Amino acid sequence: MVSVATMRMSEQTAADTQVQPDAAAGAARSLNSPETTARIGSGVPVKASVENFSFYYGDFKALKSISMPVHEKRVTALIGPSGCGKSTLLRTFNRMHDLYPGNRYEGTIRLHPDNTNLLDPAVDPIEVRMRIGMVFQKPNPFPKSIYENVAYGLRIRGERNRSAIDDQVREALRGAALWSEVEHRLHDPATALSGGQQQRLCIARCLATQPEVLLFDEPTSALDPIATASIEELIHELRDKVTILIVTHNMQQAARVSDYTAYMYLGELMEFGETNQIFVNPTRKETEDYITGRFG
Amino acid sequence: MQETNSGGAAALVPHGPLSVSDRLAKKALRHFKERLIELLLLGAAFVSVLTTVGIIWVLVSESVNFFGTVSIWSFLTDTMWTPLFAEPRYGILPLLAGTLTTSAVALIVAIPLGTTIAIYLSEFARPTVRELVKPFLELLGGIPTIVYGYFALMVVIPMLQLLMPELSGFNMLGAGIVMGIAIIPYVSSLAEDAMRAVPMSMREGSYAMGATRLQTAFRVVFPAALSGILSAYILGISRAVGETMIVAVAAGMQPNFTVNPLEPAQTISAYIVQVALGDLPHGSIGYQSIFAAGLSLMLMTLALNLVGHVVRRRYREAY
Ligand SMILES: Nc1ncnc2c1ncn2[C@@H]1O[C@H](COP(=O)(O)OP(=O)(O)OP(=O)(O)O)[C@@H](O)[C@H]1O
């Protein structure tokens, strides 16, 4: 494991400094110069841009100088072997790491159109979280009724108008394809729902506050195939309304739901591109090995 | 070693088949050892059951003698408790009123303070602060209640008298307040445990919605830990109802049918202490009255335990 790591890193350094035909192309992608962004983006506006972002858990450097765009109203998948830093990167977008001591960000993540640097210490993490919602690996509904779960975000934002809350709860549950199933038991405890329903409830909870970006961390890994299919379908529908970043271990899922894919390995971004290109014609051999299941 | 033993062990196991293979015999030996340990553990558990049964037996049999003389009806409805009078009367209501009033005062102190401390320690305090505060709380819980009793008598009641000059030197308010302070550690540590048991993923879900720490603590963690917090309260109530020394020292020793905390009164437990200290001759009806009083106290605690059980089931959160 360690030897593989050192090998990969030395190879990466070599790729950056020497001219090695195909590795250099990959490095260019992973560094993501403005031209590359433009080429990949092909006219799709960028919602957020990660620039030279590194992350430390104490002394451990979990992410190494990541640069990549997140395209607006598109689905971007983060893939890579376990422990490569996908969750770490995802949780940076809503400053989840601020909750624990000893974590440190380096570099910037700009949120467009206002160009706010999400990582700026002067930026209140609560402001960031108000704009960027997150759905976790394990459904985590609050110990409240279905209705109150969805209303939570509105209530903490100070909304008091009952009928406004009613409307938005209904809209959010519709948006999360859950309305018809819970319409008649809105005041039952959320924990009475099935796992898949709970996960859709968590999505509804986010949708109610109309976030600009939605983060999904392996949202279907705790669900059965049918519930997984319904969440995937939902992500597909949401794509028109909101920018989505999704971490997944399931290659088919990445291929099915995403427009762009980032392949990460040992804290580095190895390759970023349109999902079609990454899956059909990856630039780097490592990406291909991972996608085809020969590694990881 | 095991080979030679195995036959005997197999013979000792009652349900074992008569002819066992070597492998099964080893299993049987292990089975036998496990049975033995199980029996020892059962015995240990039985000691507590036996003690409880013994206590109940003593309480009930002595109470039966008592109720042979005093009717249950007058015991439950008479508003006078005067065992030392020439014409003694045994109505539990004054003692019950004293118990409930001091407990209520104690809980008005202990529940809000204990809950606040628990929320602070579990959700807000940095680890260093928590490590500093917890030993103090444990210390508070370790002080003998007789010390608390004199603290009530010498410090708290004189301070209350500064505010209310006509307050008597013994009263339920002072005793109740100090009893509340004594109960805080029990409430806070159980409530804190309950809140810390709420998984981090639940808090993360709240923070991810843009909630502040305060909102997360009160709207998500507290309700999620509600069953444990209510258990903490019920333990606190049980403690208050059974608490003896503080009220015996500071609340006064007169059975007084009142719920006014400014007045002195006697609680059930304080009465038992008084009789046990020897004011009434052994075997007399007055002496037997402590068993009836003790039985009432035990039934109250039992009822509280049952309520606690129901509450835990009702509000249990499946995380
Ligand atoms: N709280 C933490 N403290 C220290 N190191 C951590 C912490 N969380 C994660 N790490 C380390 O950071 C690296 C990246 O972890 P991360 O959880 O982002 O991986 P991941 O790609 O999401 O993996 P998985 O697919 O298993 O979820 C790993 O080496 C992990 O051990």
Ligand SMILES: [Mg+2]
């Ligand atoms: Mg992860």
